[in-house]
Amino acid sequence: MEMARVIVDVPSKGTNRPFDYLIPESMRDWIEVGSRVGVPFGHRTVQGFVVSLHDKPEMDISKMKPIQELLDLVPPLPPDLVELASWMSEKYACHEMTALQAMIPSALKGKAERYVSVSEESDLDEEEESDLLLIPKTREEEQWERIIVGFIRQNGPVRMEQLSSRYPEQAGIIKSLIRRGVLQETQNIRDKVQKKTLKTVILNVSENETEQVLQSFSAKARRQKEVLQFLLEMNFPMTLKEVMSVLQVTAGTVKALEEKGYVKIEEVEVFRDPYKGRKFKPTSPLPLTKEQQTVFDSITRGLNTLNYGAYLLHGVTGSGKTEIYLQTIERCLSLGRQAIVMVPEISLTPQMVERFKGRFGSRVAVLHSRLSGGERYDEWRKIREGKVQVAIGARSAVFAPFTNLGLIIMDEEHETSYKQEESPKYHARDVAIKRAHQHGAVVILGSATPSLESYYAARSQSNSEFAPILLEMHSRALGSNLPEVHIIDMRNELRDGNRSMFSRKLHQGIAARLERGEQMVLLLNRRGYSTFVMCRTCGYVASCPECDISLTYHQKSNNMRCHYCGYAAPAPAICPDCGSEHIRYFGTGTQRVEEELAKLFPGIRVIRMDVDTTTEKGSHERLLNQFREKKADVLLGTQMVAKGLDFPDVTLVGVITADSALNLPDFRAAEKTFQLLTQVAGRAGRHHLPGEVFIQSYTPDHYSIIHASRHDYSNFVREELKHRMALSYPPYCRLILVTFSHEKLPLVVRMAENFSTELQAKARKLGWYGGLDRLTSAALEVLGPVASPIPRIKNRYRFQCMIKCRGDIDAVELTKQVASEIENSVHDAHFQISIDVDPQMLM
16 A cells, blocks of 8 residues: 555644555555554644555645654554544544544653754755855854854754754744755654663673683672672673662673673663552452352353443442452453453542452553553553553543453443543443444443443343343342441431531441441542632622632632632632621531541541542552551542442441532432442441441432432332433433533624524424424434533633434534534634533533
C-alpha cells in the first residue's frame, strides 16, 4: 500500500475525517492500521493515527504530502480499537481523534517541538557563508549572526525554546537567518514521558580469560579488580548505581574497567513498577457455594464456546461475586485468552489489586489515574507487548490493547462513574459490550443493585444488542445474614430535643461498638466542613463569583471552595454585605462529623476518607490498610466507603443523612439513593459477627429508603419502573442532553431556541416527532430549552435541551446535524454545544 488515511490531532469542525498521505518507501514495512505518525498539516507538524491503508487516492497524487515520521515501531492501537473509535465517534457524537486519544496513555499524547539547524544547503566555508548572512549595519549584528550559527553548528538541531531563551534579544536576527535559508526549522512530535532506562554494567570477559585478566591488575588498580571479581561472582548484569552502592566505589572506577574492555556500560530499558517491593500473599480458589457454582457453570459454558455472551450477575452484598470473577478469569487464561476487570472508583482498586495480584501475580497490570504518568505508560506497555494477561482499572481499562480478549468484567456496573463526563462522553458498559462483540468475548456485569437499564434489558430481553442473561445469587457466601436495618426519623429526634447530628440509637450503637472493640463505617455524601456559609442577619450566602453555586467551607484551611471551577477564598469573619458578625456555617460535612465524634466520644479513632484526604498518591491504600490493621474505630467518608470494601470486624454502618441525593433535579435520584444505601449497608456483618445498620432520614417513608432497609431490590425496581413509564424516562426511552454555553446570555438563549425549533421541524418531516407516551412506535420529543440546573460555570452561561427518543430512529445523527448547523451560524469560537448521549449526570 502506498497511501495511508490518517486522523489528525486538530480539534476543529472540518477535521473530523481522515486525510490521505503518501507512505515513504523507508516506512512501508512499518506503517500499519493503528500506527501513530507525525504528518504535515498546514504549516505545522501534528500527531495522527493511521486508520486505513490503500492505493487509490482521492486527490492528485502530486499534491499529496508524505508522512513525516513514524512515532512507534509497534502500533499503539490494534486494528479493533481503531474500529471501536470510529463506532464511538458515531454513537457519542464526538470527533474520532478524541476517541482515539482516550485509548492511549497520556504519555503518548505528544506535541510537536520546533527545532532549528544549519541548512544543508548552507554547508559553506566562512567566506561563502558570510555572503548569505545579513549584510550588517553594525559589527555587533555581524558578530551575533556568527555566534548563533556557530552555536547551532556545534550543538546540532537546537529546540526553538532553547535558542530563544539563550538569545532573547536576537529574535529578529534568528528570523532573518531562517527566512534566507541559512537556518532551517523542522518539527518533531515528542511524547510527554519517555521509556525509563538505567545505566547497566555488563561483563565483557569470557570464563577462559578470567584468571588471566584478574592477574593483570596492578596494586594501584585494586578497586577495579574488586569490582570485576564481584561482577564475575554475581554473573548477571547489574545497574551502575547498585555496583557503586554495594562496593562503595565511584563511577570512575567502573568506567576505567570499560576503557580496558572488561565491561560494557549500556542504557537498559526497565519497566516502572507501581507495586515494586510489595509482596502479595498468594491465594488459592475457594470452594464455591451451590449458587456460585450454578453461576460459574453458566458463564464458563459461554466462555468455552468462544462466542460473544453477556451476563448480568445480580448478587447480594457478600454473595461472593469476586471469587466468581477470579475463577472465571482462571478459566479464560487457561483458554489462552486475556481478561479486563473494571472497578468504578479508585477507592476499590487497592483491595481488588490485592486479590487479583494474590491470585495471578505478575500476570496482572493495573491501570488507574493515581499512578504516575510513567508508571501508567509502563503498565500499558506490558499489556501491548503481551507481558501480562489481565488488566484491572477504572473505566479507561476497557481500552487495554489486548489482541485476544476473552473476558470483560465490570464490577458494580450500576456506578455512574463508568460514564465519562468529558468528550468522548462514553459509557464503559456499552464500550465493553462492543469490544466483546469484536472479539467473541464474554461480558460479566456484576452488582448487588444493577442499574434499571441493565436489569430491564435482562428481564425483558428487549434490546437485542445488549440483552444480558440474568444470573442471581440471593445468599451471602459465608452463610452470614444480611444486616438488620433501622430507619430513624430525624424529625422525631428534633421534636424530642436531640439537636445532634447523631440520633440516640446511632449514638448508643457507636458506644456499644467502642466498648466491644468492633469497627464502624459512617457515610455522609458530602465533603468539606459545612455545605454553605450564610449571614444570619441579612441572609447573604457566599457564592462563587464565576459559577451560580454556593461555596463550601473547609475548616482545615479556613477557606471556601467552589467544587466546580476550583475558586477559593478565605472564610469571612464579617458579612461582606451588611458588616454583621453573625456569619454561620450551615449543613454538615465530613470534617464536621469527625469533629463531633471527637466531642461525643473522647479518644475515638477516626479515619476520614473523602476527596480532600485522598489527593496524595497511595493515600487510599494507606488509609484502608490502617483501618484493616484496626488502627481506627471508625471509617468515615463519602461514597468511596460505600462500595466493595470487606472488613471482618465492621458490625455497624451509620448513614448520617440518607436524603441528600433524593432532592436533586435528577430522575434517577431514587435509584441512586437506593443503590447507595444498599451498598453501604452491605459493609456490615460480612463475616462471623452480626451487622447492624442505622439510616437517619427526614423522609423515612420514601419507597427507596424503605426498600433499601429491607434489602428488597425487586420491589424497588417494580415501583420505580412505574414512575419511569409514567414520565417516559429510561429504560422506556433514550436521552440526549444538549448543552449550550457562552459568556453572553442572550446568545445562548437565542441559539438554544433555534436548535429546539429546527430539531422539531426536521423530526416532524421524518414522521418522528411526538407519540412518546404510546410506547409502541418510534418517537422523538424535545424538552426545553431551559437554564441548566447550574446556570453558570466558569463565567459561562448554560442552557440545555433534553431529547427523548425511542425506536428505530437515528436521533444522534439528527442531533449532530442540527447542532452543526447552529454552530456554523454563530461566528464565535467561544460558543459551544455539548452533546451527551445517554447522560448519567443532569446537573
